[in-house]
Amino acid sequence: MPAQPRSDVSVSRPADEVPDARLLTEAVTRLRRALRASIRTDYPWETLPMAQVELLQVLGEHSPARVSDLAARQRLAPSTVSGLIGQMITAGLVARDVDPADRRASVVTLTAAGREQLTAWTTAHERRMDAALAGLDDTARAAIANALPALFRLAENLGEPGEGAPGR
Structure with a gap:
């Protein structure tokens, strides 16, 4: 059964009020889960x-890339x-090549099939998100649009x- 919207969450809050961290975490989690579930259903x-x-x-944004750079960006070991790259090589989505800057190292690049899969995935997600946004009123859509810079x-x-994190 889908989670019901919380009735105690106000869509409009005073600009100087600090958002509730728990509610923001809940919203992000629910958005990710709903998008993931809907894309696999649709x-x-x-x-x-x-x-x-x-x-x-x-890789669509930073290709070619070393495995260590990918790990750092994704906060993974x-x-x-x-291991993920090995699976993706087997699937034909990426290729491992010698790093031209350091022939002892290797870099990973998207293959044509990988770029095609990424494009299809992105298009499907954007279509799904556009449909969900269309179901909102103008005020809610504007609130989301206005919140995007702050969310980034x-x-x-x-x-x-690499994004100016505190303590770095």
Whole structure:
């Protein structure tokens, strides 16, 4: 049974009020879970584990990349990323090549099939998100649009690698 919207959560809060960390965490968790579930229901061809999808997304922006760089960006152990990359090589989504800057090291790049899979995944998710946003009123859509810059800054403050995290 789908989770019911919380009736005690106000959509509009005073601008100077600090958001409740627990409610924000709950909202992010529910959004991720709902998106993941809906994409697999609406698009049954989507079988990639989220960890592989996230690596494809990083490689879509930062390719070629060393396994150690991918691990740092994803906050995963290099051995975990190496195992995921091995699975993705077998699936034909990525290729491992010699790093031209250091022939002792290797880099990972998206293959044409990997880029195609990433494009299909992104398109399906954007279509699903567009449909969900269309079901909201103008005020709610505007609130989400206005919150996006702050949400990106919040992610930076939480310590995304290379994004000016506190204590780095």
